[in-house]
Amino acid sequence: MTEKNADTPYRAGFAVLVGRPNAGKSTLTNALVGHKVAITSAKPQTTRHTIRGIVHRPDFQLILVDTPGLHRPRTLLGQRLNDLVAGTLSEVDSIGFCLPANEKIGPGDRFIANQLANLPRKPIIALVTKTDLVSKAALTEQLIAVAALGREVFGGEGFYDVVPVSATEDFQVDTVASVLASHMPESPALYPEGELTDEPVSVMVAELIREAALEGVRDELPHSLAVVVEEIQEREGRSVDNPLLDVHVNLYVERPSQKAIIIGRGGSRLREVGSKAREGIEKLLGTRIYLDLHVKVAKDWQRDPKQLGKLGF
């Protein structure tokens, strides 16, 4: 992180990454925010929801909106996704258009470029992703081809910038943040530092579970409950239109008696906690989930720094 330069105005605003399925948008979002926020997968079109991550730097605050892949609508769902994307695009300050370094520019990329050209003029930065997968020579060729696409579709100079980046190798990730941020308005920070940055999705998921688990028993276990989201994973073998996320969560209490309170007679209370929390999480993520809750005793976790670290405090 660089020192804040007194001459540089502080900027804050919104940016979005677009690109065809598998272009590397989620992985780059995660790399930019520094935590896992979106759900990545080798399968196309896994990102169906607008998940925000915030990049805090001394000079700017970049609020990143991760959209579903902007793709040619084949189904009604596809059309809805495209509407959602178009809505998001009109609200951001800059747009990062992801094109993988290791694949020739195709009709899908052109389709997106043409959609972007129809928007009121916005700073569009081409991000040539996954540079670690190609040789220097191939990368150079791709950068030239992408710049040419920009001039062809947008006219004039084409893209505002063309930036090569590898999210997995952490090559130029910071540059991407600075370039996107350079087009945001001068503004104070829009969110307090720290908000939504610590794995926003899992933190919010954990909070919903904690709320549900403490309901009615707050007096008995006020601070003795830690909720850790171990994993959020897409269920294999589901159709694109009907995804299911497996959410694995551990609830840590300090004493066996507290474990009994959480679980309830014959597990009845834990089932209630689960269905209540599931409702909220499904609303948050906009997709169906299978919630797997485990209650564990971690003795004196509040007093043990090692345990606290493990529990994410």
Ligand SMILES: Nc1nc2c(ncn2[C@@H]2O[C@H](COP(=O)(O)OP(=O)(O)OP(=O)(O)O)[C@@H](O)[C@H]2O)c(=O)[nH]1
């Ligand atoms: N080697 C390498 N692989 C990458 C990089 N970025 C993404 N990938 C891989 O490319 C695949 C797609 O990446 P995602 O980030 O899920 O792509 P996406 O554009 O969000 O895809 P959709 O959700 O389908 O729109 C995954 O298997 C990633 O691991 C990179 O910088 N280098």
